[in-house]
Amino acid sequence: MKPAPLLVYTVLRLLAFLVPLAIMWFFFPIFRELWWLTAIFAALIGMSISMLFLRRPLTDASAQLHERRQDRVSGSQSDADAEDEAIDGGPKA
Numbered sequence: 001m002k003p004a005p006l007l008v009y010t011v012l013r014l015l016a017f018l019v020p021l022a023i024m025w026f027f028f029p030i031f032r033e034l035w036w037l038t039a040i041f042a043a044l045i046g047m048s049i050s051m052l053f054l055r056r057p058l059t060d061a062s063a064q065l066h067e068r069r070q071d072r073v074s075g076s077q078s079d080a081d082a083e084d085e086a087i088d089g090g091p092k093a
Contacts, residue, residue: 005060012054017046 021042024031031038050058 005057005064009054009057009061012057013046013050016049016054017042020045020049 021038024038024041031041
């Protein structure tokens with residue numbers, strides 16, 4: 001069974017933030033004192049990693065969300081067409 005693309009992308013984004021955060025926290029003592037600076041740098045590094053290496057998981061997650069949205073819209077549109085037919089007494093022109 002293949003994992004959900006949105007879940008994969010979310011986990012990879014979290015790892016792209018948490019790994020640099022842990023590296024800076026444990027290996028550079030100054031970052032322990034300036035925790036807010038560590039968080040900012042980790043966010044910037046994670047964003048860069050995400051933009052460079054996570055294009056495929058982002059595309060897969062976006063495609064899945066688009067398919068879900070299209071299914072939901074087409075289902076509600078078919079309901080509206082059925083209601084129009086019932087009211088008008090014939091197929092929609």
